Amino acid sequence: MNVKANQTKKQVNVENQANLLLSKEELRKRMEGVEKELKSYTxxxxxxxxxxxxxxxxxxxxxxxxxxxxxxxxxxxxxxxxxxxxxxxxxxxxxxxxxxxxxxxxxxxxxxxxxxxxxxxxxxxxxxxxxxxxxxxxxxxxxxxxxxxxxxxxxxxxxxxxxxxxxxxxxxxxxxxxxxxxDGNYGMPYLPEKIYADMRRLSMFRDQLTEDRIRNINRLHRELKIYFPEYMDAFGKIDGAFALEVLKVSCIPSEIAALGTEGLRNIWHDAKLRGRGYSRAGKIVNHAEKSVGLEDGTSVGRETVKWFSEQIMKLDEQLARIESTLHKKCKEIPYAENILEIKGVGENILAGIVAEMGDISRFDDVKEIQKLSGMGLVAC
Missing domain, CATH: 3.30.420.140 (YqgF/RNase H-like domain)
Structure with a gap:
C-alpha cells in the first residue's frame, strides 16, 4: 500500500511540474505577443x-x-x-x-x-x-x-x-x-529633442556657472572687507577686468601702495588691457595708503583673494563661450528672427525662453505659453 501511494505521489508531482512548465511556456509566448504589439504614444x-x-x-x-x-x-x-x-x-x-x-x-x-x-x-x-x-x-x-x-x-x-x-x-x-x-488626471511629458535639448542643457549650465560666479564674488567681498575695507571706493567694481588683475597680485593695501601708480599700470599693460581703467591707478594707491585693514593673516588673505579672482576670470571665459554657442544655436531656429524683432528681446532672452519651452511651434495659443510659465494673467 505504501509503495503504491509513493508511486502515485511521484506521478502527481511529475504531472504538476509538467503543467507548471507548460504554463511558464504559455506565459512566455503571451509576453512575447504583448511585447510585439506595444506602441508608445507621445x-x-x-x-x-x-x-x-x-x-x-x-x-x-x-x-x-x-x-x-x-x-x-x-x-x-x-x-x-x-x-x-x-x-x-x-x-x-x-x-x-x-x-x-x-x-x-x-x-x-x-x-x-x-x-x-x-x-x-x-x-x-x-x-x-x-x-x-x-x-x-x-x-x-x-x-x-x-x-x-x-x-x-x-x-x-x-x-x-x-x-x-x-x-x-x-x-x-x-x-x-x-x-x-x-481617472484621466495626467499630462503628456515633453522632452526636448535635437537643438532644443542642446539649448536646454546649455542654458542650465550657464545658470549654474552664473551662480558659482556670484558665490565667488560674495566671498571675495568678505575677504576684502577684512584686509582692504576701502576697496569699493578704490576699485568701484571688483569683478571688472582691471580690479581682478590687481587682486590676482595682491589685495593687501601696503603691498598695493608699494607697487605705486606705475606698478599697477604695468600689471594692466602685461594683461593687455585697454580702456579708461589706467586713470584709476592713482586713486587706488591713495586709498591703499590710508587703509585701516587688518595686517595679521595677510599671507593667507592674499592667497584666498587671488584664488577667488582667478576663479571669477575663468568663469567669465566659460560663460562667454557658452553664450556664444547659445547665440549660434538660436540662429538655427526657423522663427528666431521673428522673436528677435520684439523690442527688448535679445539673443540671451531668446535662448532662455527656448531652453524652457522647447519648440514654440507646438503651441497654438498664447494662453498655453502663459499657463506653462505659471502665469494666470487676468485683465482688471
Missing amino acids: WRELETNGKFSKNDKLSFITDDMLIVGCDIGSETHYIRAIDIRGRELGKGAFEFSNTAEGFENAKAWMLKHAAQNEKRQIVLGLEPTGHYWFALAAWMISKGISVVQVNPYAVKQSKEIEDNSQHKDDRKDPKLIANLVK
Missing part, C-alpha cells in the same frame, strides 16, 4: 490642434491597457499595476534600480502582468521628481511603453483617500499615481 500622436482634453485622456485609457504607477527615486524606483477599474494586479510594489538591468526587470514585470491579465498595451504614470525620471521615461518610450505625468500636488491631495492617512510611502504612492492616470 504628445505628438495624442494632441489634436494642440489640445489633449480630459475626455481624450479618459478615452486613451482602454480596457486592454495595463496601468502602472511609478514612484521615482534617485537610485530606486517602485511600481504597482492596476486595471481600468482600479483593481490591483500583482502583490504589492515591485522595486527596481535606476540602471539598464533595473529597467529590463521592470519591463519584464509589466509584460508578465499584462500577459496574465490579457492586456495588450502598457501606460506608465510617474510623478516628475527633479531630473531622476528623464532616463526612465526615454527608455520606456523607446520600448513601446507610453509614459504620462501626474501632478505632485494631486498625489499629495489623494494620499488620504487611499488609507485615511497623509503618510507618505514609496510603496503607497505608485498606486495613487496609477489611480490618477486611470
Whole structure:
C-alpha cells in the first residue's frame, strides 16, 4: 500500500511540474505577443490642434491597457499595476534600480502582468521628481511603453483617500499615481529633442556657472572687507577686468601702495588691457595708503583673494563661450528672427525662453505659453 501511494505521489508531482512548465511556456509566448504589439504614444500622436482634453485622456485609457504607477527615486524606483477599474494586479510594489538591468526587470514585470491579465498595451504614470525620471521615461518610450505625468500636488491631495492617512510611502504612492492616470488626471511629458535639448542643457549650465560666479564674488567681498575695507571706493567694481588683475597680485593695501601708480599700470599693460581703467591707478594707491585693514593673516588673505579672482576670470571665459554657442544655436531656429524683432528681446532672452519651452511651434495659443510659465494673467 505504501509503495503504491509513493508511486502515485511521484506521478502527481511529475504531472504538476509538467503543467507548471507548460504554463511558464504559455506565459512566455503571451509576453512575447504583448511585447510585439506595444506602441508608445507621445504628445505628438495624442494632441489634436494642440489640445489633449480630459475626455481624450479618459478615452486613451482602454480596457486592454495595463496601468502602472511609478514612484521615482534617485537610485530606486517602485511600481504597482492596476486595471481600468482600479483593481490591483500583482502583490504589492515591485522595486527596481535606476540602471539598464533595473529597467529590463521592470519591463519584464509589466509584460508578465499584462500577459496574465490579457492586456495588450502598457501606460506608465510617474510623478516628475527633479531630473531622476528623464532616463526612465526615454527608455520606456523607446520600448513601446507610453509614459504620462501626474501632478505632485494631486498625489499629495489623494494620499488620504487611499488609507485615511497623509503618510507618505514609496510603496503607497505608485498606486495613487496609477489611480490618477486611470481617472484621466495626467499630462503628456515633453522632452526636448535635437537643438532644443542642446539649448536646454546649455542654458542650465550657464545658470549654474552664473551662480558659482556670484558665490565667488560674495566671498571675495568678505575677504576684502577684512584686509582692504576701502576697496569699493578704490576699485568701484571688483569683478571688472582691471580690479581682478590687481587682486590676482595682491589685495593687501601696503603691498598695493608699494607697487605705486606705475606698478599697477604695468600689471594692466602685461594683461593687455585697454580702456579708461589706467586713470584709476592713482586713486587706488591713495586709498591703499590710508587703509585701516587688518595686517595679521595677510599671507593667507592674499592667497584666498587671488584664488577667488582667478576663479571669477575663468568663469567669465566659460560663460562667454557658452553664450556664444547659445547665440549660434538660436540662429538655427526657423522663427528666431521673428522673436528677435520684439523690442527688448535679445539673443540671451531668446535662448532662455527656448531652453524652457522647447519648440514654440507646438503651441497654438498664447494662453498655453502663459499657463506653462505659471502665469494666470487676468485683465482688471
